[in-house]
Amino acid sequence: MLDPTEYNDQDMGRVEVKNTTCYMCACRCGIRVTLRDGEVRHIEGNPExxxxxxxxxxxxxxxxxxxxxxxxxxxxxxxxxDAERGESKFEEISWDRAFDIMEERLGKIRKEDPKKFALFTGRDQMQALTGMFAKQFGTPNYAAHGGFCSVNMAAGLIYTIGGSFWEFGGPDLERAKLFIMIGTAEDHHS
Ligand code: SF4
Known part of the structure; x- marks a missing residue:
């Protein structure tokens, strides 16, 4: 191991800092991510x-x-x-086996009645894709986690002014004559 008092990781190019956006909720805060040898080591806010x-x-x-x-x-x-549903006893299987099982089960449901298939996902940030998959499959029964801090805001804006800033903009507070918050935290700003 190199002596850390003599060799600085940053000078050696082993440490880099990337400016990016947090994707853990809809606010999309600016973050700085420190990587060491290409692996995330630290996340902090971007003051700029x-x-x-x-x-x-x-x-x-x-x-x-x-x-x-x-x-x-x-x-x-x-x-x-040997396990009952709810017992939380699982075994790891290969992706090939998982795909075979899904193909068989989903194929059967699709033949009978695609609407029997309900698809729920977490905050996967791929809701457009999972929604498209469900539609192609033929079921309207799909949903995903929606951020409570932003979904209600978006719904309120869509029903009142016909659109929403949603995630990718901030209100122009400095020039606004009237600022109404609907179901969102002011600091979230989305
Ligand atoms: S509030 Fe900002 S930092 Fe926190 S999860 Fe949401 S985007 Fe990330």
């Missing part, structure tokens, strides 16, 4: 970002766990043959 000005919440700061938490699922799990 116009919306959050360097402030991030605990969830954003712990975004590193999304990449490296040992609790992440990395392989498909199948309920063990």
């Amino acid at each position: 970002h116009p919306l959050n000005k360097g402030v991030i919440c605990a969830k954003g700061a712990s975004g590193i766990m999304k990449q490296y938490s040992p609790a992440r699922l990395t392989k498909p799990l199948l309920r063990r043959a």
